[in-house]
Amino acid sequence: MNDLDDRFLTRNGLAARQLASLLMHHELDTRLPRVRDFAEQLGCGNGTVQAALRLLEESGAIVTSARGHLGTFLVRSDRTVLWRLSGLGTLLAAMPLPYSRRYEGLATGLRGAFEESGAPFAVTFMRGAGARTAALLEGKVDMVVLSRFAADQLIAEHPVELVADLGPATYVGAHGMLVRRGVDTDTPGLRVAIDHSSQDLRMLVERVFAGREDIEWKEASYMQLHDLFAQGEVDATVWNLDEARGRIGQGVEVRPLGDEVTRELALRNSSAAVICRVDGARTSTAVRAALDLSLVTRIQAEVLRSERLPSY
Known part of the structure; x- marks a missing residue:
């Protein structure tokens, strides 16, 4: 040999x-x-x-x-x-931290699809679509998993391309407005939590509260939300409900997002997308060919229903 x-x-x-x-x-x-x-x-x-x-x-x-x-x-x-002879090597994907069962299911589905196609696959977890895309542009990873919402924005700004869209509810289940119980969101000086490391959540929360010059912005990650609401330091935010469930106390209520534009943005935010570098044509072609999207979503659904243990 x-x-x-x-x-x-x-x-x-x-x-x-x-x-x-x-x-x-x-x-x-x-x-x-x-x-x-x-x-x-x-x-x-x-x-x-x-x-x-x-x-x-x-x-x-x-x-x-x-x-x-x-x-x-x-x-x-x-x-x-x-695959070995092609010289492509192991495909490395950057994904969000696996803090929800949906993300665990997505990682498990991607691994299953690549293994089925004979493609060596590994995953690294990084918080923030911007950080994952920077790793892609620097050649540290071969592909990035993020929301379609963030993908569209980053494609417009950087030499990256969409190679897969897995459809609604594959990235997150839904978004909602979290409001401290008893707070009127029209109150001047409303304290709103925002996470600038997350392209998706930053754009959503800014859209929901667009035109409000009286907002007091509070930088926060999902890990801090429970304490910030409990201590009365923030009044409201928009968040991924997969993350919020079980982490937010009784003093917080979930309200639906408002206008049609926001709902459309939230729908795109719920779809998982995969992007690669524009100059990585061989990798993009291989990823498109290797990814059986129906297999990814089927495995993810099995993990969500607790019919399959996460494995990634």
Whole structure:
């Protein structure tokens, strides 16, 4: 196998690595693109493509069958070998801290989907979509999990792209306004907790209280909310109810978010999204191909229903 690995460092081997990425999720018993189509896509000659395909067959990554005028068909493939030969390595995802069962289910679902596809996967946990995106831009992680709401904002500001949207209630269940019992939110000088490290919550709370110049802003994280409300240091905030449940005392009531715009923002905030760097085309393609979104959401739902133990 060492001799074969050395051959993958040649020009033909480089083409074989690129082909491995393209073939990783090619459906079995379907016709492969023509050699000249591969050559055009890879920017090399037909002979190089033919040699690369032979290398992949000799490595046990694929088995093909020539069927005359019908073309060449992919009979068998080993996704684990294809992934290794592609040189992509272990995909590292940055996710929010797993403080809710929903996040645990999401991490478990992502791991399950990548394992099913034969892609090595690891996860690191970081608080704040901005911090996770900075790690992505610095090349420390390969992908970031965040809300679709935050993803849209960051895509507009940075060279990152959306590679998956898992749909409503995959990131958080709902948001609501938390108000200290007996407090009128129209009261001048209302003390509102805000977490600037969270792109989602900052935008939501600013939208809910837009136009209020009398607000006294209080910087706070979800871990501080219980004490801040209990000690009477804050009057209100907008928060992820997955986090708030069980952490906020009896003296706090949950109120629905108001206008249609805020509800639409909260809906986008509830959807989990995955982003990658724009210049990481091979990674983005591999992630799109590897992620079976229905499998991710099914596993997440099983964790939420306590039918599966979290594993990430």
